[in-house]
Amino acid sequence: MTGGRATARTLAGPPAAADLLARAAALAATLPVTPAIAFIRVGDDPASESYVRGKAKKAAELGLDSRVHALPADTTQADLHALIGTLNADPGVHGVLLQLPLPGHLNADAALTCIDPRKDVDGLHPVSAGLLWQGQPGLRPCTPAGVMALLDHYRIPVAGQHAVIVGRSALVGRPLAGLLLNADATVTVAHRATPDLGAVTRRADLLIVAAGQAHLITPDxxxxxxxxxxxxxxxxxxxxGARASLTGDVHPDVAGVAGALTPVPGGVGPMTVAQLMMNTVQAAAQQTPADRRNGASGDVPR
Known part of the structure; x- marks a missing residue:
């Protein structure tokens, strides 16, 4: 159906992100403290610098306190762990985010494991992963949780649906499988090496693609x-000589087949940052003594 007329409903990220941010702001307003997030950036990677700047700006727009710790590229593992330890011990910091990737001489997994799980607003600590797979409340990885919030915003059914995820990364595919299972979907996880990938994806009521390959999924x-x-x-x-453009893992002509489709850009991207803000507020609620919450519930939704 290449070149076919687009018929899919567009699931735009900005309206869903605005709804999630509004809910985060409403929860923050019930707390006796201002939720605070600390960003750690190592080195001078322009993309990392831009990402952290954007996240800090969004936090400020929401009325959250944000602090950026920019470390030199030659920072040692011990010094990085020491900073994380200081932030863990600081009661005025409710969330800690380590911006990835790190310079090659640093072990990202070791550093992430140093973050207090209560402050793990990226949802990448092994404890956070364990809580997710046990179906227990906890902080969830931002992009998968953002996908779930987007589906909820547009009232896309999940329970009882067959969800196929193309991608098995620890950042998106694996935790998203857990979230969908917790929401009563039947889940299949596939990837680029799956034989006859199309035969698997064609069975999906809900197809989520996070494989990192442009136009991997075609209309057929x-x-x-x-x-x-x-x-x-x-x-x-x-x-x-034209400028580079951004495109997704799904071919645009899929819009002629699908019932609903997220755009790229402007789809899941805004949800990731919005979920980070929600995670920060929820972390602050969890760390605020119950008798000081003014009736706020700090439970982190599943």
Whole structure:
């Protein structure tokens, strides 16, 4: 159906993100403290610097306190762990986010494991992962939780649906599988090495693609009427001197087959930052003594 007329409903990220941010602000307003997040950035990678600047700006817009710790590229593992330990012990800091990737000489997994799970607003600590897979309340990885919030905003059914995830990373695919299972979906996890990938994806009521390959999913790989969530962001070089453009893991012509589809950009991306803000507020609620919450519930939704 290449070149077919677009019929899919567009699941735009900004309206869903605005709804999630409004709910985060409402929860923050019930707390006797101002939720605070500390960002750690190591080195001078322009992309990391831009990402942290954008997240800190969003926190300020929401009325949260944000602190950026910019460390030199030659920071040692011990010094990085020492800073994380200081932030863990600071009662005025409710969330700690380590911006990835780190310089090659640093062990990201070791550093992430040093973060207090109560302050793990990125949801990447092994304790956070364990709580997720046990179906217990906890802080969830931002992009998978953002996907769930987007589905909820647009009233896309999850319970009883067959969800196929293309991608098995610890950042998106694996935790998203857990969230969908907790929401009573039947879940299949596939990836680029899955034999006859199209035969798997065509069975999906809900197809979520986070494989990191531009236009991996083509129209013939999608069941007509399925909901398709494109998590991929790929930079494609322009032709004849044109600027590079961003595109997803799903071919645009899938819009002629799917019942609903997220755009790239402007789909899942805004949800990731919004969920980070919600995680920060929820972490602050969890760390605020119950008798000081003015009736606020600090429970982290499943």
């Amino acid at each position: 790989m999608v069941r007509p009427g399925a909901t398709v969530i494109d998590v991929g962001i790929n930079r494609v070089p322009g032709q004849d």
